[in-house]
Structures are given as C-alpha cells and as structure tokens.
Amino acid sequence: MLLLAISSGQIPMETQEDGNQTLEVTEFLFLGFSQALHGQSFLFLLFLLIYLITIVGNLAILALIQMDPRLYSPMYFFLSHLSFLDLCYSSVTVPQILVNFLHQRNAISYNQCMAQMFFLLTFAGSECALLAAMAYDRYAAICQPLRYSILMSSQVRVPLALASWVWGLLDSAIHTSLATKLSFCGSNRINHIFCDVPQLLRIACSDTYVNEMVLHLASIFVGISPFLMVVVSYVFILSAILRIRSNSGRRKAFSTCTAHLTVVVIYFGMANVNYNRPKSGYSLEVDTLISTLYCVVAPMMNPIIYSLRNKEVKEALQKIWVRGQNKGSMFDHK
Incomplete structure (x- = not known):
C-alpha cells in the first residue's frame, strides 16, 4: 500500500521551507484496518450488513412515526430527529470504509477528509444536544404531567430540535475551520478509521495549541454539558x-425512559472512551474496535433499542405487520 498517495487528479505540491524540499500531503492513509489485508472481504460484508440494518432500522422508525397517529407526540418527534441523525452519522463514515475495502486501499483525499470531519462533528454534536432535549421531554412528562402540553408544545420542541442541529453545526464549523489552517508536510498516516480532530492534530507539523484548546473547550460545552443536563433530568x-x-x-x-436511558449510556459511554484517551493512547487494534463501536455500531443499535424497549413502537410494528398479513390474505383469497 502507498504510504504517501496522490489524490485523484492531483499532484502533491512541493513547498520550500528552510531550504529543504517537503511534500504537502494531499491524501491521508487510514491504518485502522491495514493489518486485516486477508480478511477485508469478510469485513466488507460485515460492515455492509451493519450499514443496511442501520438504514432499514432508522427508516422504519421514521416511517412508523409518520404512519401511526399514536406516535404523534413530542417524544417521538425527537426520536424522528434522532433516527435521521443516525442515518446521516452512519452515512458519513461507513460508505467510505466500504469503498476502501473494495479498492483495498484505505485512503481519503484531503478535501474528503475535511468534509467527513465537518459532517461527523456536526451530527455527533447535534446528537449530544438532542439526547439532552429528549431527557428534558421525559422530565416534563413525568415530573410536570399537568403542564406537559405547554412545556413541550410545538413552540418549544421545534426550537429545541433546531437548536440541537445548530449546536452541532457551529461546533463543527469552528473545528473544521481551524483544521484547514494546519499544515501536513510529513506523515499522512492516521491511526484511525475516519477523519477526526485528535488524529489530525497528532500528524500536523504546524502549531496545534489553539486547536487543542478549542477541542478541550468543546468537550466541556458540546459533550459534558448535555450529559450533565441528562443526569440532572434523571435525578428529578x-x-x-x-x-x-x-x-x-x-x-x-x-418504562417510558428505559429506551432513551439505554441510548444515552451507550452513546455517551462510547464517546467518552473514544475521545478521552489515556496519554499513552490505545493500541491500533483497540482504537479500531472503539472507533467502530462508536461510529458504526451505535447508530445501528438505537432503532433496535427503541423497538425492543418501547411498548408503543412495538405495538405500532405489530399493527403494521397485521395489516400487511391481512392484505396478503385478501390477495391470496382473490
């Protein structure tokens, strides 16, 4: 495999620095699956299966919420946004991984890397905020039942959902803007399976102090703050x-909280393990496993959790299934 690949249609530009010729990186090489050269066909099928389950599961949740009037409530309004986020979140990383498996070349161009990081951070930050909004919805339903219709009216829940998207978008725009100012003039090998801020900072050859400070602040405001809001809501x-x-x-x-609480534990738990790494870091194998669980498996789990742990969703699924069976029987009778 190439250690310093040239992106399609581009030639690495040479820059003069202190009299020495250095190559400007135009493509990054992921090392996450580099040791699984003989098992890439199996990995391709496995990731394709996970991606298909993710797509079908989240689309099914979205369809159920639209088709069943019993699911026209604030909780399922937020769940529809969560399902759409998981669709987007998974689609940012998994198709690129599948393409790399097919080509047996785990590479991504500089522009694609920046775009992947931008959308990944947007959806990740939005999901943190949305999970906090869903916790507030459960607080209002259980702790303030008489005022629930007011506390979670359309004038409240729509701005909350919109704010969740803006929250992730602003965070992503700041990180991506700072990342584009970094210089990558040496190694282009990333010990990861997708483009993310911490991994890019490790291989940058320019000063990363500002990026690191912003990353620490973002972990507090974008990650820890929503999690604390969830914790406080569940204490009440x-x-x-x-x-x-x-x-x-x-x-x-x-029972109305178990599905959401399970999703919160999985998502924030995986995010914490993925971003709050020890100083010595993880081994490449452990890092690949954690990254896969965080960006590939977690989006697949959410619709499964809500289908198994939510009574109304299960009843809606059974209703659709019975309706389909009855239609099939009518056609057979004819």
Missing part, C-alpha cells in the same frame, strides 16, 4: 418515580 425523574405509591405506576413511568 427518579425522585418523582420513587414518590409514586403503586409498583405498577412506577414501572409504567420508568
């Missing part, structure tokens, strides 16, 4: 559930 929710006298009432109240 748990307190309200414990005050319910009947066991059936407590189970019913908590």
Whole structure:
C-alpha cells in the first residue's frame, strides 16, 4: 500500500521551507484496518450488513412515526430527529470504509477528509444536544404531567430540535475551520478509521495549541454539558418515580425512559472512551474496535433499542405487520 498517495487528479505540491524540499500531503492513509489485508472481504460484508440494518432500522422508525397517529407526540418527534441523525452519522463514515475495502486501499483525499470531519462533528454534536432535549421531554412528562402540553408544545420542541442541529453545526464549523489552517508536510498516516480532530492534530507539523484548546473547550460545552443536563433530568425523574405509591405506576413511568436511558449510556459511554484517551493512547487494534463501536455500531443499535424497549413502537410494528398479513390474505383469497 502507498504510504504517501496522490489524490485523484492531483499532484502533491512541493513547498520550500528552510531550504529543504517537503511534500504537502494531499491524501491521508487510514491504518485502522491495514493489518486485516486477508480478511477485508469478510469485513466488507460485515460492515455492509451493519450499514443496511442501520438504514432499514432508522427508516422504519421514521416511517412508523409518520404512519401511526399514536406516535404523534413530542417524544417521538425527537426520536424522528434522532433516527435521521443516525442515518446521516452512519452515512458519513461507513460508505467510505466500504469503498476502501473494495479498492483495498484505505485512503481519503484531503478535501474528503475535511468534509467527513465537518459532517461527523456536526451530527455527533447535534446528537449530544438532542439526547439532552429528549431527557428534558421525559422530565416534563413525568415530573410536570399537568403542564406537559405547554412545556413541550410545538413552540418549544421545534426550537429545541433546531437548536440541537445548530449546536452541532457551529461546533463543527469552528473545528473544521481551524483544521484547514494546519499544515501536513510529513506523515499522512492516521491511526484511525475516519477523519477526526485528535488524529489530525497528532500528524500536523504546524502549531496545534489553539486547536487543542478549542477541542478541550468543546468537550466541556458540546459533550459534558448535555450529559450533565441528562443526569440532572434523571435525578428529578427518579425522585418523582420513587414518590409514586403503586409498583405498577412506577414501572409504567420508568418504562417510558428505559429506551432513551439505554441510548444515552451507550452513546455517551462510547464517546467518552473514544475521545478521552489515556496519554499513552490505545493500541491500533483497540482504537479500531472503539472507533467502530462508536461510529458504526451505535447508530445501528438505537432503532433496535427503541423497538425492543418501547411498548408503543412495538405495538405500532405489530399493527403494521397485521395489516400487511391481512392484505396478503385478501390477495391470496382473490
């Protein structure tokens, strides 16, 4: 495999620096799957299967919410945004990985890398904010049931969803703008499976102090702040559930939160492991596994979790299934 590849239709530009000739990197090489040369056919089929499940699962959630009037509620309004985010999030990374498997060349051009990073950070940051908004929705439903229709009216939930998208977009625009100012004049090998800020900072040959400071601030505002909002919401929710006298009432109240809570634990847990790495870093194999779980498997899990843990979604699926069976029986009878 090429260690310093030339992007399609481009020739690396030579720059003069201190009298020495250096090559300007126009393409990056991912090392995440470089050791699996003999198993790339299997990996291609595995990632293709995961991607298809992700697409079908999230599209099914979106279709159910549109087709079943019982799902016309604020909780499912946010769930539709989450499903669309997961579709976009997975589509930023997995198709490029599949193409690399087919070509047996784990490379990406500079412009594609910047674009991938921009959209990846946009959807990741938006999902953090959206999960916090969904936690607030559960707080309003359980802790303020009499005021729920006011607290989560369309005048509230639509701006909350819009703010989630803007939240991720602004964060991504800042990181990507700073990344385009970096110089990559030496190694172009990335110990990862997609383009992300920390990995690019490691191979940059220019000063990365500003980028690192912004990255630390973003981890607080974009990652930790929404997570703390989720934690505070569930502290109030748990307190309200414990005050319910009947066991059936407590189970019913908590059952409306289990799917969202499971998604929160998986998403923020994977994000924490992926971004808060030890100073010594992970081995290439562990890093590849963590990155795969974070950007490939997690988007696939969300529709499965909501299908298995949410009673209304299961009933909607059963309703659609029975309707399809009845239509099939009518055609057979004719």
